[in-house]
Amino acid sequence: MANKDIIPVIVNGAAGKMGREVIKAIAQSPDMQLMGAIDNNPAHQDKDAGELAGLSEPLEVPITNQLEPMLGYVAGERQMSPGVIVDFTHPDGVYDNVRSAIAYGIRPVVGTTGLSTEQLQDLADFADKASTGCLVIPNFSIGMVLLQQAAVTASRYFENVEIIELHHNQKADAPSGTAIQTAQMLAELGKPFNTPLVEETEKITGARGSLADEGIRIHSIRLPGLIAHQEVIFGAAGQIYTLRHDTSDRACYMPGVLLAIRKVLQLKSLVYGLEKIL
16 A cells, blocks of 8 residues: 555544554554554653553554644655544543644544534634544444434424433543534424423432433433443333443444544544534
């Protein structure tokens, strides 16, 4: 395969659980090459990214906390395809990470959730001006895309729905980006849900969950032993219709991540959601 066909990839959040899975997936993809592995955890500095990810052979790519020099290095690589950065970091830093990547002409694939509506719009405007592709994807699982499509179909026939999302207790943001996106997709139907029949009183604040558009409630659970799970529960007289997606291994996200890395090179603007590129 010619060098121009090889996609140079930077993984930001390389020492995290998702980052390690992404490194393994890239190492096994003949059309991609890991060029940089970024992580701010001092315990992992200078370690080989392949060894840290559990590969049998080192990749000779050391973990570093120097994001901008790595963006500049990959941007200057003219013998390969344009560069891509995969970001699985933290809500506090993802906005700045994505802006920096776009400024260097590196295409972001963002799995970190927690970006505000205003931040997403600003990044979309910036990507448009730079004519640089950017993918922001709350969930890379094909199964979750199918669940959301089924939920949109069901929402046409039910007037009451609530969402429960369950994640490991190291997840920093709540509700999850996937749950928020699911609620937004249901709200786009333009009809109100969960019309109250009584005047509710929360004896403990938050007992009824968070309130999204069109009266949709989202409940967040954080426990060790969980990875990522979501239920969309519809109710009507005499029946309950439940849609549920469970993650048992983070490897389930990797086909979506690899697809996004390839697809982002074809884009000139920001696209939100895996379903937009399938």
